[in-house]
Amino acid sequence: MPASKVQRWIDLLAALLGHRMPVTFKQLARDVPAYLADGSGAADEPSPTLKRMFERDKAELLGLGVPIVSIGEEGSDESAYTLRTKEFYLPYLGIVSARGIVRPTTVDHYGYRSLATLAFEPDELEVIVEGARRAAQVGDPVLAEEARNAVRKLAFDLPLGATDGPGGAVIAKPRPRADSRTLATLGDALFRRKRVTFRYQAMGAAAGAERSAEPYGLFFVSGHWYLAARDVEKGALRNFRVSRIDAAVVNKTKGGTTDYEIPASFSLREHAQSRQAWEIGDGDAFEAVVEFTGVSGAVRAAAALGRADESNASHRRFQVRRADSFARWLFSFAGDATPIAPPSLVSEYAAITSTTRAVYAP
Amino acid sequence: MTDTASAQLKRVLHLIPRLADGEEHALTEVAAAAETSPAELLRDLESISERFDAPGGFVEGVSILVEENTVCVTANQFHRPMRLTMPELCALELGLSMLRRERTPAEQAPIDRALGRLRDTITHVPTNDRHEGTRYADLGASGSADHLASLRGALSSDRKVELRYRAGGATESSTRTICPHSLAHAEHMWYLVATGDDGTLRFFRLDRVEAIRVLDETFERDGAAAVRVQETGRAFVSDTSRRMTVRYSPRIARWVAEREGQPLAADGSLTMEHPVADESWAIRHVLQYGPDAELIAPPELRAMMSKTLRSFGGVSR
Structure with a gap:
C-alpha cells in the first residue's frame, strides 16, 4: 500500500527541516520513503516519475504557504532545496506585561533557538479574537476557516479566547445568502487570475444571462458579498452580487498561466467602500441641499448623514449620483426632508409626490 | 490539490507540536483541544503513522504510538506550529x-x-x-463610534446602561435603563439588543441613540438573543398581531421578493404582509418606494397614508 500523501508531505518537510544546507532531490529522496518506492532513488538515480511526484508535492506545499526555496535551475538535477526553520516555524509569541515580556517555553533543539520572539500587548490579543469573529461572521466558510486556523496557531503561545460564538456583536445573516461553493469558486479564480463564466440573474432582467468575467476582488458590503470583475463582453468593471450568481466555472485552459492581471490602479478598498444607494452610480456627482424640518429620531438620523450648511442651520448638504434614488429616500420622510437644490432634484421629488398621490386618489 | 490532504496536513501540523513531548496524552483531551472528533484525530494520526514502504534503516521523523485511549508522539521536527499563511x-x-x-x-x-x-x-x-487586496468587508458607519465604545464596555462588564433614545416616529427623546445583551448588525444598521425592566426584548438603532451612561449595576447577559438576530437576519421583534398589506409594482418587486424570500405574482408584482408595531415606520417603509408601492390594507393605515400625502407640498419652499 503506498504511503498517504500527508505522510509523504510530512516526511518531505521533516527532511527539508533536518538539513541546514540546501539539498538536491537525490539527497532528499533518501529521507522520504515514498521517493524510494520504485528502487530508483536507492540506486541514486531517481526516476522521472518520482521527480515529477516531488515537483508536484513541492508546488502543492508552496500553495499551502510552505516556504520551500529552490536554488539553481528549476527542475534540473543540480537544483537544491531548502526550508529554513525560522521561516517555517511560528516565532515565539510573548505578552507584554508590567514586569516585562512573558515568554513561552522555548524548544531546546537545533533550529528553534534562532526563532525570534514577538511580543503582543493584551489589548492586541482582544482585537485579534474579535477580528477573527468578524471574519467568521460574514458568510464565507473558507474565510472563517482561515481565521480559525490563524487563531489556533497564535493560541499555541497566547491566551486567546474562543472565536466561535457571537462575542459582543453579531452580523445578521442576509437573505438570500451567497452560496459557499460559488464563493470558493470565485475565490479560486481570483487567486489564479483565471476567467470565470457564470449565469447571472440581474435585477432588471426577466431571465438570467451567461457572463464571462475577470475577477478583481470579492467584497462584503450592506450584508452581501459582491464580485468586482471586468465584464469581458462589456469591457467594463461591474459588480455582481454573489447570491445571484449560479453555475460558476473557472476557465480550465492553460491552468498554469494567468488569463489577466488586475490593473495596478485598481483598489478594491476604494471601489467597495460602503456607500448609500444614491452615492453609487455612473452619473456625475452633484451637491444636493436638503431642508430638514422634522425632529423625529428617523429624520434626525437622516440629517446626520449630510454635511452642515453654514448659511442655514436646518439645511444639510449631500453628494449625490442618483437623483431618483435620493429623491425617493427624502420622500420617505413625508415632508420632513425637502430638497432645496438643485432644481432637477426638486423636480424629481415633485414628480414622485404627484405620482404617489395619484395612487391613493379617491 | 486534494482538499482532504491539505486540510489533513494543516490539522497534523497543528497537532504534532502539542503532542511531541514523548508523554502520553488522552485522546479525548487532544481531540477537544484540536477542535476535532476522536475518530478524525485517529484517522489523522494513522495517516502519518502507518507505514508500509519504509526501507531498512529508515528513521521516522515523527513517531506515533496510539494505545486504546492515549497517544504518544516523538518527533525530530514540528515542535512549533507553522507560521501563519x-x-x-x-x-x-x-x-x-x-x-x-x-x-x-x-x-x-x-x-x-x-x-x-x-x-x-x-x-x-x-x-x-x-x-493582497482581493477581499474587503465594510459594515458601513451607523451611529456614533463613541456610543459603540461605551456599549462594548458595558457588554464586557455585564453592566446596565442608561440610554437616551429617540425612536423613529418620536418627536422627543426618552431616557430609560436597559440591560444590553449584544450588538447586532442587520439591514445596514447597528442595533443594541437589550431588555428593559419588564424583561421585554427590544432593539435600539445606534444612529438614534443620543446619550449613553454605563451604570454600576450588573445583570446576567443573554447571548441567545443576539444569535436569534444572526439567524433571522432581522433586528425586529414584536408581539403585535397587526399587519399591513403592501403591493410592490413589477418594477421593484424582484428586489423586495429577493430580500423577503417571497414568490412573485404572475404579473411580476409582489403583494405581502408586514407586521406593524409602529405606524410611522409603516408610512416611511411604503413611501420609500414612491408610486411603486401601495399600502392596500388595513383601511385606517391607508387613510393615514392618504392624509400624510396631502399634508406636504412636494416642492421646495
Missing part, C-alpha cells in the same frame, strides 16, 4: 479592518499594532501578493 493573515486583516472602521481613533491603536505584528508571523511564498 497569507490567506490566514488576510482573513484576520479583513476582520480587523472591519473593527477599525467601527472604533474611535483611540481604540484603533491596538488594531494597528496587531496588524503590524501579525505581518511578522507569516510565511513568505511567491504567490503571497496574489492574495
Whole structure:
C-alpha cells in the first residue's frame, strides 16, 4: 500500500527541516520513503516519475504557504532545496506585561533557538479574537476557516479566547445568502487570475444571462458579498452580487498561466467602500441641499448623514449620483426632508409626490 | 490539490507540536483541544503513522504510538506550529479592518499594532501578493463610534446602561435603563439588543441613540438573543398581531421578493404582509418606494397614508 500523501508531505518537510544546507532531490529522496518506492532513488538515480511526484508535492506545499526555496535551475538535477526553520516555524509569541515580556517555553533543539520572539500587548490579543469573529461572521466558510486556523496557531503561545460564538456583536445573516461553493469558486479564480463564466440573474432582467468575467476582488458590503470583475463582453468593471450568481466555472485552459492581471490602479478598498444607494452610480456627482424640518429620531438620523450648511442651520448638504434614488429616500420622510437644490432634484421629488398621490386618489 | 490532504496536513501540523513531548496524552483531551472528533484525530494520526514502504534503516521523523485511549508522539521536527499563511493573515486583516472602521481613533491603536505584528508571523511564498487586496468587508458607519465604545464596555462588564433614545416616529427623546445583551448588525444598521425592566426584548438603532451612561449595576447577559438576530437576519421583534398589506409594482418587486424570500405574482408584482408595531415606520417603509408601492390594507393605515400625502407640498419652499 503506498504511503498517504500527508505522510509523504510530512516526511518531505521533516527532511527539508533536518538539513541546514540546501539539498538536491537525490539527497532528499533518501529521507522520504515514498521517493524510494520504485528502487530508483536507492540506486541514486531517481526516476522521472518520482521527480515529477516531488515537483508536484513541492508546488502543492508552496500553495499551502510552505516556504520551500529552490536554488539553481528549476527542475534540473543540480537544483537544491531548502526550508529554513525560522521561516517555517511560528516565532515565539510573548505578552507584554508590567514586569516585562512573558515568554513561552522555548524548544531546546537545533533550529528553534534562532526563532525570534514577538511580543503582543493584551489589548492586541482582544482585537485579534474579535477580528477573527468578524471574519467568521460574514458568510464565507473558507474565510472563517482561515481565521480559525490563524487563531489556533497564535493560541499555541497566547491566551486567546474562543472565536466561535457571537462575542459582543453579531452580523445578521442576509437573505438570500451567497452560496459557499460559488464563493470558493470565485475565490479560486481570483487567486489564479483565471476567467470565470457564470449565469447571472440581474435585477432588471426577466431571465438570467451567461457572463464571462475577470475577477478583481470579492467584497462584503450592506450584508452581501459582491464580485468586482471586468465584464469581458462589456469591457467594463461591474459588480455582481454573489447570491445571484449560479453555475460558476473557472476557465480550465492553460491552468498554469494567468488569463489577466488586475490593473495596478485598481483598489478594491476604494471601489467597495460602503456607500448609500444614491452615492453609487455612473452619473456625475452633484451637491444636493436638503431642508430638514422634522425632529423625529428617523429624520434626525437622516440629517446626520449630510454635511452642515453654514448659511442655514436646518439645511444639510449631500453628494449625490442618483437623483431618483435620493429623491425617493427624502420622500420617505413625508415632508420632513425637502430638497432645496438643485432644481432637477426638486423636480424629481415633485414628480414622485404627484405620482404617489395619484395612487391613493379617491 | 486534494482538499482532504491539505486540510489533513494543516490539522497534523497543528497537532504534532502539542503532542511531541514523548508523554502520553488522552485522546479525548487532544481531540477537544484540536477542535476535532476522536475518530478524525485517529484517522489523522494513522495517516502519518502507518507505514508500509519504509526501507531498512529508515528513521521516522515523527513517531506515533496510539494505545486504546492515549497517544504518544516523538518527533525530530514540528515542535512549533507553522507560521501563519497569507490567506490566514488576510482573513484576520479583513476582520480587523472591519473593527477599525467601527472604533474611535483611540481604540484603533491596538488594531494597528496587531496588524503590524501579525505581518511578522507569516510565511513568505511567491504567490503571497496574489492574495493582497482581493477581499474587503465594510459594515458601513451607523451611529456614533463613541456610543459603540461605551456599549462594548458595558457588554464586557455585564453592566446596565442608561440610554437616551429617540425612536423613529418620536418627536422627543426618552431616557430609560436597559440591560444590553449584544450588538447586532442587520439591514445596514447597528442595533443594541437589550431588555428593559419588564424583561421585554427590544432593539435600539445606534444612529438614534443620543446619550449613553454605563451604570454600576450588573445583570446576567443573554447571548441567545443576539444569535436569534444572526439567524433571522432581522433586528425586529414584536408581539403585535397587526399587519399591513403592501403591493410592490413589477418594477421593484424582484428586489423586495429577493430580500423577503417571497414568490412573485404572475404579473411580476409582489403583494405581502408586514407586521406593524409602529405606524410611522409603516408610512416611511411604503413611501420609500414612491408610486411603486401601495399600502392596500388595513383601511385606517391607508387613510393615514392618504392624509400624510396631502399634508406636504412636494416642492421646495
